[in-house]
Amino acid sequence: MILSDRRFLGLMGWGCALFLLLVAGWVGVCLVNRPPYLMPDTTSFDTGDIFFSVGDSWESVAVRALSGTSSWEVTDSTPSHCGIVVRDARGVRLAHASTAAGKIVVETPEEYLRNNGSYCIYAVKPPCPVSAEGIRQTVDSLVAHGVKFDFDFDHTTPDALYCTEMVVTVFEANSCPVFSSLRQQSYIYPNDLLLRIGNSR
Secondary structure, eight states, X not given: OOHHHHHHHHHHHHHHHHHHHHHHHHHXXXXXXXXXXXXXXXXXXXXXXXXXXXXXXXHHXXXXXXXXXXOOOTTOOOOSEEXXXXXXXTEEEEEEEETTTTEEEEEOHHHHHHHHOEEEEEEEOOSSOOOHHHHHHHHHHHHHTTOEEOTTOOTTOTTEEOXXXXXXXXXXXXXXXXXXXXXXXXXXXXXHHHHHHXXXX
């Protein structure tokens, strides 16, 4: 083997080892700095509110990065997931398209935090007046029909929805098309909904 080839391979090997060491260090720092799961104060959550969550999984980091966040900090509040609040006699429930369950589910905040790797949940009021009963019926219908999680992220398939698509669909079904124009994008990020809510006030 030629000496220059050996040097090249040696440099490549050390370079890869250094890269892996840096990645391991970054993961370690993230785990050490990871905030504890925070149980939200849900006393002000109402049916029809849109909840947002911040997760610490690689998928959450990817969604947040793709949606335009400039921070790699786990404590950045750019949302990585969203859904709709449903309050009834049993208390507050969070309806969302779950990748873990592969379908639309309704969970308590405690179940949501445990099952989805999120450490922060917050809710915002809907951008237009909605009927609490109408929202509840639409969510119940999606759950009863076993609507799957849309792993293809395709807006044209009503039999499968991803998180933001579910929120848009529920609001459209309840005469609130404020998010409908977002369907022109190839993908709707949770932050897109949050920005649209802020712009509609």
